[in-house]
Amino acid sequence: MSYLVDINCDMGESFGTYVMGRDEEILDYVTSANIACGFHAGDPATMRKTVKLALEKNVGIGAHPGLQDLAGFGRRVMNISPKEAYELVIYQMGALNAFVSAEGGDLQHVKPHGALFNMAAKDANLAEAIAEAVYDVNPELVLFGLSGSELVKAGKAAGLKTANEVFSDRTYQSDGSLTSRTEANALITDANEAIQQVVRMIKESNVTSVQGDEIKIQADTICIHGDGAHALDFAQNISSTLKDSEIDITKIKNIL
Secondary structure (H helix, E strand, O other): OOEEEEEEEEEOOOEOOEOOOOHHHHOOOOOEEEEEOOOOOOOHHHHHHHHHHHHHOOOEEEEEOOOOOOOOOOOOOOOOOHHHHHHHHHHHHHHHHHHHHHOOOOEEEEOOOHHHHHHHHHOHHHHHHHHHHHHHHOOOOEEEEEOOOHHHHHHHHHOOEEEEEEEOOEOEOOOOOEOOOOOOOOEOOOHHHHHHHHHHHHHHOEEEOOOOOEEEOOOOEEEEOOOOOOHHHHHHHHHHHHHHOOEEEOOHHHOO
16 A cells, blocks of 8 residues: 655744744755744745745745744734634735745645644634635645644635645644643654654554544644754654655645
8 A cells, every 4th residue: 555645844934033943954855845924933035035945946835824923933822813814814825925926936735833723723713714715815725734623624615625734743632632832741852753653643544642542633744843953854764764664755736
């Protein structure tokens, strides 16, 4: 049996002179780049540079809209309405798409960031607003959402292609949600453990929650993070391990 998976990474999450991560090198090991659009991180110069790099390396480009919270890096929950969610997603998609178009490329997908992503995973009304925003801008785009979440359901209902996303370095709760970053056990710090979790999610469609329950999960795309001290090593390691495990890494459009 053959297995296909997309690898995505959040990128362009710098602001001004503050540079975060090793985006240029990590782009050699991923097939989709989620580029910050200026609300939780990113600025015009960073957006343009990251878009150019992704196009040069033939990596699919996605808008990564977040809550308007630079100080909190978009990870703090904010009480926004579905109307506000719709508007902030369209605004940020438009900003990134302008850079992509100017460089002669096409936008591939949209993946909400941080708190907005997690809120939309559980809140059907927010999820519907985000899906509608993506569809209204371009119904050909792929919507990334937490595997099995309300966002994936809303995307399908809106007529979008959807990608079920799983996380390499995050632990799961028994309801299928990610463990909150406020919890001590939210992150998997052992690289081998993280990679084995990914292989199992792809091949067995299962993940073990922190409570010890087995959860059914669909893995169309894997999120890796580019801002850790060993991010590049991890990207290289997961890429080679997946290939050794007879899992082909390819753009999401080749999977859906």
